[in-house]
Amino acid sequence: MQDSPVIFIALAGIAGLILGLFLAGHFRGKHPGSGTISEKATSLHLALHIDDLVLHLVRETDAHVLLQHAAEWLHQFCKVTLVVAYQYDPATHELINPVVVGGTLTGLAQRLRLGYGLYGEVAQTRSASYVGQVLREPRLGATLKTIQTAYFMPLIHDVTLLGVLCLQTEEPSALNADRQVEYNQIAGLIAAFMMMAVRLKNSQQTITKFDRFQGIAQRLSYRLDSYQLLQEIVEAAREMLDTQMSVLLNMQPDSDELRPIAWAGISAETAALLHSRLKHDLKGIVAWAQQPARTANLRTDQRTASTSQSVVAGMLSELVVPVMYFDELYGVLAVETSEHRHFTDEETNLLNALASHAAIALHNARLFESLQQSKLELEKTVSDLVVARQQAENAQVAAVEANRLKTEFVNNMSHELRTPLNAVINFTRIVADGHAGTINEQQVQYLTFVHDSGQHLLGLINDILDLAKIEAGKMELRCEPSDLEPIIRGVMSTAVGLTRSKGLILKQEMAPDVPKLTIDAVRIRQVLLNLLSNAAKFTMQGGITVRVERRERDVVVSVQDTGIGIRAEDIPKVFEEFRQIDGSLARTETGTGLGMPISQRFVQLHGGEMWIESEVNVGTTIYFSLPLSEA
Amino acid sequence: MSTKTILVVEDDVPNAMLIVTLLRISGFRQTIVCASGHEADQYLEDGSRFDLVLLDLQLRGESGYQILTRLRQNPGLTGIPIVAVTAQVMPDEIAHAAQAGFDGFLGKPLNFDHFPDQIGRLLAGERVWEPR
Numbered sequence: 001m002q003d004s005p006v007i008f009i010a011l012a013g014i015a016g017l018i019l020g021l022f023l024a025g026h027f028r029g030k031h032p033g034s035g036t037i038s039e040k041a042t043s044l045h046l047a048l049h050i051d052d053l054v055l056h057l058v059r060e061t062d063a064h065v066l067l068q069h070a071a072e073w074l075h076q077f078c079k080v081t082l083v084v085a086y087q088y089d090p091a092t093h094e095l096i097n098p099v100v101v102g103g104t105l106t107g108l109a110q111r112l113r114l115g116y117g118l119y120g121e122v123a124q125t126r127s128a129s130y131v132g133q134v135l136r137e138p139r140l141g142a143t144l145k146t147i148q149t150a151y152f153m154p155l156i157h158d159v160t161l162l163g164v165l166c167l168q169t170e171e172p173s174a175l176n177a178d179r180q181v182e183y184n185q186i187a188g189l190i191a192a193f194m195m196m197a198v199r200l201k202n203s204q205q206t207i208t209k210f211d212r213f214q215g216i217a218q219r220l221s222y223r224l225d226s227y228q229l230l231q232e233i234v235e236a237a238r239e240m241l242d243t244q245m246s247v248l249l250n251m252q253p254d255s256d257e258l259r260p261i262a263w264a265g266i267s268a269e270t271a272a273l274l275h276s277r278l279k280h281d282l283k284g285i286v287a288w289a290q291q292p293a294r295t296a297n298l299r300t301d302q303r304t305a306s307t308s309q310s311v312v313a314g315m316l317s318e319l320v321v322p323v324m325y326f327d328e329l330y331g332v333l334a335v336e337t338s339e340h341r342h343f344t345d346e347e348t349n350l351l352n353a354l355a356s357h358a359a360i361a362l363h364n365a366r367l368f369e370s371l372q373q374s375k376l377e378l379e380k381t382v383s384d385l386v387v388a389r390q391q392a393e394n395a396q397v398a399a400v401e402a403n404r405l406k407t408e409f410v411n412n413m414s415h416e417l418r419t420p421l422n423a424v425i426n427f428t429r430i431v432a433d434g435h436a437g438t439i440n441e442q443q444v445q446y447l448t449f450v451h452d453s454g455q456h457l458l459g460l461i462n463d464i465l466d467l468a469k470i471e472a473g474k475m476e477l478r479c480e481p482s483d484l485e486p487i488i489r490g491v492m493s494t495a496v497g498l499t500r501s502k503g504l505i506l507k508q509e510m511a512p513d514v515p516k517l518t519i520d521a522v523r524i525r526q527v528l529l530n531l532l533s534n535a536a537k538f539t540m541q542g543g544i545t546v547r548v549e550r551r552e553r554d555v556v557v558s559v560q561d562t563g564i565g566i567r568a569e570d571i572p573k574v575f576e577e578f579r580q581i582d583g584s585l586a587r588t589e590t591g592t593g594l595g596m597p598i599s600q601r602f603v604q605l606h607g608g609e610m611w612i613e614s615e616v617n618v619g620t621t622i623y624f625s626l627p628l629s630e631a
Numbered sequence: 632m633s634t635k636t637i638l639v640v641e642d643d644v645p646n647a648m649l650i651v652t653l654l655r656i657s658g659f660r661q662t663i664v665c666a667s668g669h670e671a672d673q674y675l676e677d678g679s680r681f682d683l684v685l686l687d688l689q690l691r692g693e694s695g696y697q698i699l700t701r702l703r704q705n706p707g708l709t710g711i712p713i714v715a716v717t718a719q720v721m722p723d724e725i726a727h728a729a730q731a732g733f734d735g736f737l738g739k740p741l742n743f744d745h746f747p748d749q750i751g752r753l754l755a756g757e758r759v760w761e762p763r
Contacts, residue, residue: 411719416718417718418738422741427649474722
């Protein structure tokens with residue numbers, strides 16, 4: 001891309017040269033053999049010097065300078081007194097920058113609207129005009145007093161009007177019809193070169209703009225600081241479109257407001273004035289219609305006259321394009337100037353191109369912000385997690401420490417209680433059994449109370465130790481293949497002591513096909529004894545049935561009583577530690593509150609489950625399952 | 632009535648008295664109670680001979696394990712069962728006792744009904760491990 005401007009200019013130059021040489025040849029070939037001697041001489045003269053004109057014009061890119069060269073050449077070689085030439089400005093539809101060679105014209109209009117005066121008329125009608133008697137033509141405009149005749153020619157290439165050329169002489173014959181044909185051709189040549197110059201200039205500008213554009217595009221691709229880029233874009237817009245100021249308004253989310261986000265050529269205070277709303281002024285209209293719009297006069301334009309803040313800011317002409325990323329409107333980009341100015345399609349396209357980059361920048365900014373937001377949220381989550389993990393670790397450390405202290409406490413407590421209990425339990429027994437001398441019945445009874453209380457206390461200590469061991473994961477089962485039947489029989493015989501006094505009936509129902517189970521017989525006995533003593537405790541009449549059933553994968557042992565029952569809502573509490581169901585009867589019964597939780601855990605350690613079915617005043621059945629051995 | 636002599640090392644007075652009483656009820660009247668290992672050493676130095684030693688593990692001062700080590704080296708006690716009698720009945724302690732070389736382990740509270748049988752078996756050379 002870097003090479004293309006040079007190539008383009010070179011090509012344009014060569015094309016111009018070829019055209020010039022062609023035209024020069026045309027003059028040389030066509031005219032020498034026709035017309036009067038004087039005319040022939042003039043034609044030859046022109047033909048000999050046309051190369052000079054071509055060489056002068058071919059490299060010129062400034063239309064005004066080109067016209068100046070052409071006028072000087074005409075003045076020198078065409079023997080005319082005065083040459084006047086105007087350039088045509090398509091943006092304003094005016095003739096501008098007049099060139100005068102051969103005299104000084106005071107009062108010559110510097111700008112002429114199309115149709116005004118002879119120059120304007122020629123430009124508008126695009127046809128040449130001959131004035132034989134200058135004095136009788138009031139529309140001629142400023143000229144020299146000695147001028148007799150004038151010949152006006154539009155400078156046209158293809159269909160493009162480029163200016164107006166006027167040759168004026170003191171002699172009437174110098175501008176006759178034959179010469180007019182020649183002059184027309186020269187005018188065509190000049191127009192061609194002017195066109196070339198305009199195109200060349202445009203292309204050079206385009207290239208410059210393109211380079212500038214490339215720079216923006218390149219920066220865009222790696223720039224995360226979108227706002228800096230937006231600033232560069234508005235500055236580029238102002239510079240490239242040569243306006244006083246430029247401003248980028250950002251569409252506010254969830255509203256119809258447009259607020260300035262970047263600007264150039266104005267103060268922040270002025271920029272603040274330029275906020276807008278959908279449809280409000282030209283900017284608002286562009287945002288609403290999502291189409292470019294322009295005005296040469298904000299004061300007279302109906303769309304903006306009463307609403308535009310730009311007028312307040314001293315602006316007169318405005319070009320606004322929407323800033324769109326695909327279908328999404330991000331805002332509008334506007335360039336404004338305090339002069340009366342008609343913005344062209346090309347300028348609109350240029351601003352559009354800048355706007356598309358602004359759109360990408362704004363889109364990127366939004367993405368970046370949402371990315372930042374996501375990142376912040378992620379960081380927050382991560383830090384929360386870190387804190388949570390730290391807390392969890394601390395909690396775990398504290399829990400481990402608490403557990404260690406608890407185990408230590410339980411061990412110490414066990415030891416410290418066992419030593420005095422050893423004396424309490426055994427001495428009461430010694431005395432009650434009469435080893436320390438004869439005692440009466442009442443003394444025996446009281447000592448038995450002391451002894452049993454001591455035993456109860458010991459049971460409590462043992463339960464707590466078991467629970468502590470289970471919780472610490474130190475409860476190890478000593479499992480070996482065992483028959484359930486002798487275990488149950490042994491427990492039943494112990495339970496008889498508990499049920500006999502109440503007159504309860506103890507029953508045992510064994511399924512015939514129960515195989516040996518891999519169990520810790522000591523612990524299963526403990527579980528069964530616990531269930532039976534509970535059943536005996538809470539049953540006043542009726543009986544207790546121990547049942548063993550075989551299922552597909554396990555054996556279910558149940559202890560059914562006809563006792564007071566447990567309310568449904570209380571059933572889960574049964575397995576809670578140190579919990580006895582609140583009830584008048586339950587309260588009167590002694591118990592550690594640990595038997596059921598320990599029993600449940602022993603069963604679970606075996607890979608089984610324990611559950612309860614109960615109905616108040618009907619009875620309770622407590623089940624536990626023991627898995628069948630794999631073999 | 633047995634003629635066996637039993638050494639009881641126990642520094643808690645009620646517990647010492649209890650063991651002596653339980654032994655007497657079980658038919659063992661020849662018992663010597665020491666409150667420390669050094670006291671036991673003294674008896675051994677003086678020429679006393681024992682058929683069974685019941686040693687508390689948690690004595691004030693020297694621990695039961697230290698006493699065990701020394702008693703094992705005493706030629707006067709060669710082949711004599713030495714039994715741990717303790718309220719410390721956690722698995723770790725039981726394992727420790729087994730490792731240290733005790734011939735038996737009786738947990739406190741002692742079982743009034745089983746005690747005579749336990750002593751009988753120990754005197755017969757049986758290992759008795761009944762923590763509860």
